[in-house]
Amino acid sequence: MVWGVFVAGMYTQAYVRADVGFVVGEALKAISRESRFHRVIADVIRWHKMYPDDWKRTWFEIQRKWSHEKECPDRAFDPFNIEASLNAAYIVLGLLYRQGDFGKTIDIATRAGQDSDCNSSNTGGILGYENIPNYWKCGLYRVENRNFDYVDMSLHEVCEASYDHALQMIATHRGRITDDSAEIVYQRVIPVKLEQSFENLFPKEKISHRWPFEEQNIDQEHREYRIEFEGNGIVISGNAVKKSMTFPIAIFGYMFCGWKLTEQISLPIQSLIRKTDIYWNYRLPEGKHTIKIEAMDHLYKNKITND
Missing domain, CATH: 2.60.120.260 (Galactose-binding domain-like)
Structure with a gap:
């Protein structure tokens, strides 16, 4: 849930400012300071200030401190972690180190690893559709009306539904919609309730392929x-x-x-x-x-x- 609050916060702040540092910082205010998630993202921001020209060093620091996994039983004790805070760290890594350059932003978010598909797509979405160079959009028209696997919706229909939901949310929260524009009421960021998963729980042993048959x-x-x-x-x-x-x-x-x-x-x-x-x-x-x-x-x- 916290990952969704943070990423949604970055999407909303991106409508207000183009400065990715502002976007990340304001979105982080929605997360309780006592949470592990907040500490992870705060570390990425701090390491970016320490190593502003070396994203690989910050990536290394993320791996060294936060890449351990205890939630996924199949990957306990392995160099593998796809839980929310680490993936959010990779999103922030890409955003901070390429400051609005679309191609370089998604490049870093992808190369960071783990859930590299969704992380790079989220960084691109935060930068905004109008900031996507034509180089990355040239083939979309050929597939935008083709349904995704396992669902009866195409990319075009998903975009239309998302746009409609956005207009409804703006209207619900006292915004104003005209024929060619929308005004959004800017709201103060309020942190969500602290919720921690798997507290005081640590993997002890992993037994593989020992069924007695x-x-x-x-x-x-x-x-x-x-x-x-x-x-x-x-x-x-x-x-x-x-x-x-x-x-x-x-x-x-x-x-x-x-x-x-x-x-x-x-x-x-x-x-x-x-x-x-x-x-x-x-x-x-x-x-x-x-x-x-x-x-x-x-x-x-x-x-x-x-x-």
């Missing part, structure tokens, strides 16, 4: 999976896969914590709605635990795997 599966022959661990949270990664052309919509099973049935799990087989985690629980009491997954009766020609 042949091919690491829960299937018709091996109907349960059990693991013992010590801590206060666990994530079991995996998914349901089909073994024939006829298969149900989902595979179901039971999840036990100790001897207590905690929930029934559902694992959709279709790729568009599949789950990549079989089970997660970050609110266990500190101590030793036994987790057991037990399959229900209709695993015929299907299996649960963590391959």
